[in-house]
Amino acid sequence: MIxxxxxxxxxxxxxxxxxxxxxxxxxxxxxxAEVAATGxxxxxxxxxxGSYHIARHEPEEDRQALLHLxxxxxxxxxxxxxxxxxxxDGLQMDLxxxxxxxxxxxxxxxxxxxxxRRRGYFARLAIADTPSAASALARYPTEAVPPIIAAxxxxxxxxxxxxxxxxxxxxxxxxxxxxxxxxxxxxESLPRASLAARFDSSLLQRLDRILGRADEVIVACHxxxxxxxxxxxxxxxVQPEAILWAIQRLLVQLAExxxxxxxxxxxxxxxLICQGGRSCExxxxxxxxxxxxxxLLGLIRMQLEQQRLPDAVxxxxxxxxxxxxxxxxxxxxFAESIPRDLTKLGAxxxxxxxxxxxxxxxxxxxxxxxxxxxxxxCRPLTGEPTANKAATxxxxxxxxxxxxxxxxxxxPLRLFDPPRPIEVIGIAMDGPPAKFFDRRxxxxxxxxxxxxxxxxxxxxxxxxxxxxxxxxxxGGNRLWLFRRLQDQQWFLHGxxx
Amino acid sequence: MTSTTDxxxxxxxxIRRLECSRAMLGDQRISSGCEALDxxxxxGGVRRGSLVxxxxxxxxxxxxxxxLHYARQACRQGTSLVVVDRLRQVYPPALAGWGIDLAQVILxxxxxxxxxxxxxxxxxxxxxxxxxWGEIERIDGRSFRRLxxxxxxxxxxxLLLRPLRARIEPTWADxxxxxxxxxxxxxxxxxxxxxSTRGSAARGTVSLELDEWSGRLxxxxxxxxxxxxxxxxxxxxxxxxxxxxxxxxxxxxxx
Numbered sequence: 211m212i213x214x215x216x217x218x219x220x221x222x223x224x225x226x227x228x229x230x231x232x233x234x235x236x237x238x239x240x241x242x243a244e245v246a247a248t249g250x251x252x253x254x255x256x257x258x259x260g261s262y263h264i265a266r267h268e269p270e271e272d273r274q275a276l277l278h279l280x281x282x283x284x285x286x287x288x289x290x291x292x293x294x295x296x297x298x299d300g301l302q303m304d305l306x307x308x309x310x311x312x313x314x315x316x317x318x319x320x321x322x323x324x325x326x327r328r329r330g331y332f333a334r335l336a337i338a339d340t341p342s343a344a345s346a347l348a349r350y351p352t353e354a355v356p357p358i359i360a361a362x363x364x365x366x367x368x369x370x371x372x373x374x375x376x377x378x379x380x381x382x383x384x385x386x387x388x389x390x391x392x393x394x395x396x397x398e399s400l401p402r403a404s405l406a407a408r409f410d411s412s413l414l415q416r417l418d419r420i421l422g423r424a425d426e427v428i429v430a431c432h433x434x435x436x437x438x439x440x441x442x443x444x445x446x447x448v449q450p451e452a453i454l455w456a457i458q459r460l461l462v463q464l465a466e467x468x469x470x471x472x473x474x475x476x477x478x479x480x481x482l483i484c485q486g487g488r489s490c491e492x493x494x495x496x497x498x499x500x501x502x503x504x505x506l507l508g509l510i511r512m513q514l515e516q517q518r519l520p521d522a523v524x525x526x527x528x529x530x531x532x533x534x535x536x537x538x539x540x541x542x543x544f545a546e547s548i549p550r551d552l553t554k555l556g557a558x559x560x561x562x563x564x565x566x567x568x569x570x571x572x573x574x575x576x577x578x579x580x581x582x583x584x585x586x587x588c589r590p591l592t593g594e595p596t597a598n599k600a601a602t603x604x605x606x607x608x609x610x611x612x613x614x615x616x617x618x619x620x621x622p623l624r625l626f627d628p629p630r631p632i633e634v635i636g637i638a639m640d641g642p643p644a645k646f647f648d649r650r651x652x653x654x655x656x657x658x659x660x661x662x663x664x665x666x667x668x669x670x671x672x673x674x675x676x677x678x679x680x681x682x683x684x685g686g687n688r689l690w691l692f693r694r695l696q697d698q699q700w701f702l703h704g705x706x707x
Numbered sequence: 708m709t710s711t712t713d714x715x716x717x718x719x720x721x722i723r724r725l726e727c728s729r730a731m732l733g734d735q736r737i738s739s740g741c742e743a744l745d746x747x748x749x750x751g752g753v754r755r756g757s758l759v760x761x762x763x764x765x766x767x768x769x770x771x772x773x774x775l776h777y778a779r780q781a782c783r784q785g786t787s788l789v790v791v792d793r794l795r796q797v798y799p800p801a802l803a804g805w806g807i808d809l810a811q812v813i814l815x816x817x818x819x820x821x822x823x824x825x826x827x828x829x830x831x832x833x834x835x836x837x838x839x840w841g842e843i844e845r846i847d848g849r850s851f852r853r854l855x856x857x858x859x860x861x862x863x864x865x866l867l868l869r870p871l872r873a874r875i876e877p878t879w880a881d882x883x884x885x886x887x888x889x890x891x892x893x894x895x896x897x898x899x900x901x902x903s904t905r906g907s908a909a910r911g912t913v914s915l916e917l918d919e920w921s922g923r924l925x926x927x928x929x930x931x932x933x934x935x936x937x938x939x940x941x942x943x944x945x946x947x948x949x950x951x952x953x954x955x956x957x958x959x960x961x962x
Contacts, residue, residue, distance in 0.1 A: 555787055555835035562815055562826060570816040574799035574809050586799045588814060615803035618922030619895075623771045623805075625798035656890055659919075686888030686896065688767035704798065707763070707771040707868075 291428035342419035346375035369395035438529035446522030461503035474499030474536035484521040495592035578613035622704030629701035743926035757881035764887035786837030
């Protein structure tokens with residue numbers, strides 16, 4: 211198993227790999243192409259001998275899985291939190307006062323180990339006085355230090371830990387290595403004042419946390435609120451008014467729950483379960499986060515009107531599949547015009563997306579690409595909070611300035627996809643056409659501007675090589691033609707409408 | 708004589724006021740940045756809360772480009788531009804090329820004509836939309852009237868790109884224009900004919916030039932008086948006339 215991540219500058223890199231892969235010499239940070247070159251790759255995840263299943267690293271999914279585990283671990287301790295940092299990779303549990311329930315710490319250690327093993331995880335566990343000490347012990351197990359430090363305040367054992375356990379930035383770690391410091395005890399023997407001055411200030415803080423000289427808190431994880439509501443009818447109903455009334459009741463319930471945790475809906479799924487096991491689903495995506503039941507009802511109604519219910523409805527379920535923190539803005543006393551316009555725009559986008567489908571209401575964005583068809587991309591405007599954020603983040607990292615727009619006269623407003631093949635009579639072999647035929651019309655070329663050559667990268671599969679001409683006919687019509695360089699075939703690609 | 712013209716002007720204003728359901732909108736005009744083109748519209752420029760039909764007099768005529776000039780101005784204050792594109796042929800980088808901020812654009816791809824008209828209606832009705840721009844191949848009178856009422860309510864602008872055959876159909880647009888490409892010139896030249904306006908019998912024609920590099924729109928420098936005169940005359944003939952004689956204006960592409 212190999213997980214890879216995509217780096218804007220360095221391409222696809224191995225992020226993590228299993229022990230078998232590591233034994234074959236695969237290391238995190240290695241380019242994926244290098245791994246592929248060894249011929250051990252099986253993208254489809256076949257289990258053939260000597261091949262690996264590879265997948266893209268999804269930090270958000272990792273986080274969700276860890277959160278799930280944290281919540282399950284609440285059976286051991288009332289206070290379970292994730293290790294701090296951008297990409298948490300560990301759990302912390304507060305074991306204070308638990309000896310009456312689970313007996314001694316060694317017993318608890320065994321139980322937790324068993325818990326993870328049953329779920330198919332290999333977990334490294336450690337028990338110590340402070341969260342930092344425990345996670346350092348778990349991550350950097352040494353023979354000198356047992357994974358359970360029973361005696362409180364036993365610093366001598368902790369001082370045996372390697373400096374890597376401080377989890378310092380690379381350059382600080384390298385500096386320590388140069389100085390020949392590899393155990394915490396060596397750091398301890400140095401004067402504190404000079405440590406703070408010479409190294410990162412985080413060094414002392416982390417050292418203190420491990421040795422129990424600084425306070426530390428575990429931020430507890432909480433189970434997300436269950437955001438679905440359902441209603442089963444005693445008698446199946448068919449009247450649209452009755453169904454809508456029931457949906458409204460459910461939405462009010464849902465809104466109360468959402469308000470309680472300060473959340474709003476971004477995506478909603480409404481399931482109408484009919485008799486005979488068939489069901490009808492309505493999906494609503496939103497542009498703005500909202501918890502307003504009336505607004506949601508309006509959007510559901512618009513889709514319900516278009517659907518034919520297979521049979522009488524006997525159960526309704528509404529599930530908020532995607533939520534986000536509801537932004538509540540204090541109303542200005544006077545300047546109210548701009549927010550009001552925004553709400554109106556949001557309502558329009560939601561209405562359009564709800565009836566036409568979110569993949570049909572789009573926002574175009576320029577992309578830095580020479581190929582005509584790839585010079586822009588479209589994003590749906592509703593229901594995609596994470597994707598939007600990811601896109602903006604990615605953009606800010608990869609290309610800081612947005613790609614420049616083409617000159618007004620250089621790209622046609624109307625583009626044919628796919629380009630239409632046309633018959634052409636030309637004078638020069640590699641020049642512009644003199645005459646061409648399209649849809650039983652003959653056009654005489656009066657002027658031509660070009661060629662504008664377009665070639666795509668060889669690494670993107672079948673290459674596109676074209677010579678584009680802006681052409682004006684004797685009648686003044688402006689068209690965009692190109693010659694495919696591979697076979698000299700001419701195409702009409704657009705109109706300067 | 709002057710009193711007669713004054714009376715006519717007064718009555719015309721009165722009619723317009725009665726026809727426009729929202730008198731409080733006033734008479735805000737949007738300018739394209741090209742005086743010659745604006746002068747073609749009665750009152751100068753596109754009135755907020757109105758529809759304008761742009762008839763295409765041939766392929767690659769430039770009608771959409773001219774309409775886009777008004778769309779750009781209508782969305783100056785940060786309002787959105789809705790592009791309704793059922794045929795999926797609009798090329799967004801070209802919009803950006805004409806100075807439209809793509810962050811203000813909402814691209815809508817309806818599946819069929821019914822959804823297309825619905826999308827138009829919804830977008831025109833929204834006060835946060837500055838302009839709606841797009842192709843409408845066919846539209847019946849009732850839907851057209853509904854669009855007109857929608858746009859009057861919101862104070863936006865509807866810029867409808869229509870095929871040439873729409874010329875014989877009744878219209879609810881404030882202004883109907885025909886854009887024709889003119890060949891045989893040193894620069895890209897278009898002639899714009901005012902076919903009809905609501906509440907006035909004004910007709911007119913203007914020749915415009917688009918700069919090859921900057922895309923700047925300006926009045927053509929040397930007007931071919933005779934040619935445009937003939938055109939205007941041929942266009943002024945009624946449909947019944949044309950049917951009776953069985954001929955079309957020589958300079959208009961028969962469709």
